[in-house]
Amino acid sequence: MRTVHTVEEIRAAEDALMATLPPGALMQRAVAGLVSTCARILGGPYGARVVVLAGGGNNGGDALWAGARLAGRGASVDAVLLRPDRAHPEGLAAFRDAGGRVTAGDDVRAGAALARADLVLDGILGIGGRGGLSDDAAELAARARADAGLIIAVDLPSGVDPDTGEAPGAHVVADVTVTFGTGKTALVVDPAAAAAGAVHAVDIGLAPYLPGPRTTVLEDADVAALLPEPGRESDKYSRGVVGVLAGSGQYPGAALLAVGGALRGGAGMVRYAGPDAVAATVRSRWPETIAGPSVAEVGRVQAWTVGSGLGDGRGADVAAAVGAGLPVLVDADGLRSLPDRFAGPALLTPHAGELARLLGVERAEIEARRLHHARAAAGRWNATVLLKGTTTLVVAPDGRVRVNSTGTSALAAAGTGDVLAGLAGSLLAAGLEPLDAGSVAAYVHGLAGQRAAAAGGYPSAGDVLQQLPAVLGSLRQADTAQG
Numbered sequence: 001m002r003t004v005h006t007v008e009e010i011r012a013a014e015d016a017l018m019a020t021l022p023p024g025a026l027m028q029r030a031v032a033g034l035v036s037t038c039a040r041i042l043g044g045p046y047g048a049r050v051v052v053l054a055g056g057g058n059n060g061g062d063a064l065w066a067g068a069r070l071a072g073r074g075a076s077v078d079a080v081l082l083r084p085d086r087a088h089p090e091g092l093a094a095f096r097d098a099g100g101r102v103t104a105g106d107d108v109r110a111g112a113a114l115a116r117a118d119l120v121l122d123g124i125l126g127i128g129g130r131g132g133l134s135d136d137a138a139e140l141a142a143r144a145r146a147d148a149g150l151i152i153a154v155d156l157p158s159g160v161d162p163d164t165g166e167a168p169g170a171h172v173v174a175d176v177t178v179t180f181g182t183g184k185t186a187l188v189v190d191p192a193a194a195a196a197g198a199v200h201a202v203d204i205g206l207a208p209y210l211p212g213p214r215t216t217v218l219e220d221a222d223v224a225a226l227l228p229e230p231g232r233e234s235d236k237y238s239r240g241v242v243g244v245l246a247g248s249g250q251y252p253g254a255a256l257l258a259v260g261g262a263l264r265g266g267a268g269m270v271r272y273a274g275p276d277a278v279a280a281t282v283r284s285r286w287p288e289t290i291a292g293p294s295v296a297e298v299g300r301v302q303a304w305t306v307g308s309g310l311g312d313g314r315g316a317d318v319a320a321a322v323g324a325g326l327p328v329l330v331d332a333d334g335l336r337s338l339p340d341r342f343a344g345p346a347l348l349t350p351h352a353g354e355l356a357r358l359l360g361v362e363r364a365e366i367e368a369r370r371l372h373h374a375r376a377a378a379g380r381w382n383a384t385v386l387l388k389g390t391t392t393l394v395v396a397p398d399g400r401v402r403v404n405s406t407g408t409s410a411l412a413a414a415g416t417g418d419v420l421a422g423l424a425g426s427l428l429a430a431g432l433e434p435l436d437a438g439s440v441a442a443y444v445h446g447l448a449g450q451r452a453a454a455a456g457g458y459p460s461a462g463d464v465l466q467q468l469p470a471v472l473g474s475l476r477q478a479d480t481a482q483g
């Protein structure tokens with residue numbers, strides 16, 4: 001599991017750790033990790049042309065110290081100081097001692113150095129940064145992006161907001177970010193995360209001083225441990241019965257994909273509620289499905305998945321499923337019929353457009369502030385909100401957040417959301433809480449998208465569905481091997 005902490009938590013942990021160490025020792029740990037990553041990426045620093053962009057804080061200090069060490073190993077290093085009056089004194093002294101050249105941000109030499117750089121170290125702003133880059137810094141960042149070989153961001157790409165994942169103004173767009181101690185929201189939540197590139201974490205010994213993380217990124221082992229495992233005594237009821245209220249005459253495929261997602265997700269049984277014609281289509285593909293005309297008449301279930309491809313005019317059925325007092329997942333058209341607040345476990349699965357409609361804001365505003373708005377909706381409806389997109393977020397009303405790392409644009413195809421709704425519904429029926437059900441489903445769904453894409457061509461939702469057994473099988477196998 002990868003952890004994410006807030007700036008306040010990181011600063012408190014750093015203070016506690018620093019109190020046990022000689023002055024400057026913590027920065028030297030960070031710098032050692034940064035330099036070894038730079039050296040590895042450069043294939044050895046000797047002869048490399050490096051430019052350090054240094055702001056006036058400790059982030060600039062890290063970059064200047066790293067520049068000094070790279071110069072000491074034979075790199076040709078220029079430092080461009082954005083705030084010459086506030087440059088990190090020890091870092092700057094070490095840099096000069098190692099033979100580094102220093103220029104001011106507005107010096108023409110700065111542009112020339114960037115144009116021939118193999119590597120730019122972005123030390124303009126770190127966790128102290130707020131509100132986008134100043135104009136002079138923005139210009140250097142743009143030049144670096146246009147002209148230089150590779151950009152490595154120190155701790156964070158400068159200019160993004162550390163705690164929200166928002167990018168409120170100009171910012172560095174890095175190829176790699178070397179981050180210290182723990183993850184930051186900006187490294188996992190878009191749009192900021194898109195500017196971080198590949199993230200390398202450097203252990204500086206902070207973990208014992210950090211609180212339990214509110215935000216996490218699940219990995220294979222976490223997901224495998226959360227997946228329901230049928231026991232010797234399991235029967236179809238104890239494994240979970242999912243009710244699926246999805247699809248319509250206009251969108252019968254949504255019913256097929258949601259039921260398929262639920263069956264492949266491990267449900268012991270799926271009960272489909274919908275018109276006879278759609279039910280017949282569902283049963284011709286999934287003969288194991290039990291069908292009935294409405295929520296009230298389909299029989300007992302342990303969780304409901306409602307809304308995918310449902311069309312209009314089914315509000316009463318949605319209300320019946322939502323009001324059944326069972327865990328419920330609400331997707332797509334079902335989101336038009338939400339109660340004022342949920343009383344029991346609920347998982348809402350909007351994409352940005354649907355969340356925009358729910359909250360009465362523009363879609364672009366949702367995309368710019370994904371975590372903020374997912375949180376707002378989770379609080380407003382007392383439900384866990386799974387906001388789909390490049391990095392899917394799952395936000396519980398109590399403030400816990402999971403960020404999915406397996407997303408792929410291969411999933412940007414009609415109907416993949418229906419598969420996700422069925423899959424997450426089956427996990428709710430198996431007894432997972434909405435945060436676990438949503439984050440495990442998003443993870444598995446992303447891996448299925450990756451596998452479908454690797455099989456070649458442009459996968460459709462059906463191809464993604466077909467990959468679920470292989471993905472679940474390999475996660476389980478890895479779990480058994482570990483356990």
Ligand SMILES: NC(=O)C1=CN([C@@H]2O[C@H](COP(=O)(O)OP(=O)(O)OC[C@H]3O[C@@H](n4cnc5c(N)ncnc54)[C@H](O)[C@@H]3O)[C@@H](O)[C@H]2O)[C@@H](O)CC1
Pocket residue numbers: 014018026027028030031055056057058059060062124125126127128129130131132133134154155156159180204
């Ligand atoms: N505290 C420590 O011992 C360690 C700190 N480390 C580094 O220190 C960094 C944090 O350093 P600082 O707290 O000095 O903060 P930064 O270096 O991130 O920022 C410096 C200052 O810039 C100003 N600023 C904020 N937003 C700005 C903007 N948009 N435009 C211009 N100026 C702006 C603020 O006054 C801020 O305090 C971390 O990100 C990490 O790189 C690491 O060396 C690990 C150890």
Ligand SMILES: Nc1ncnc2c1ncn2[C@@H]1O[C@H](COP(=O)(O)OP(=O)(O)O)[C@@H](O)[C@H]1O
Pocket residue numbers: 332351387388389390391392407408409410411412413414415416417418419420445
């Ligand atoms: N660019 C992308 N990168 C990663 N995942 C994506 C991308 N675009 C779409 N997805 C994923 O694809 C799925 C699409 O779901 P949705 O928008 O509900 O489509 P539909 O209603 O057609 O099924 C979601 O899981 C979403 O997170």
Ligand SMILES: [K+]
Pocket residue numbers: 059122123124125126153154155156157158
């Ligand atoms: K930085």
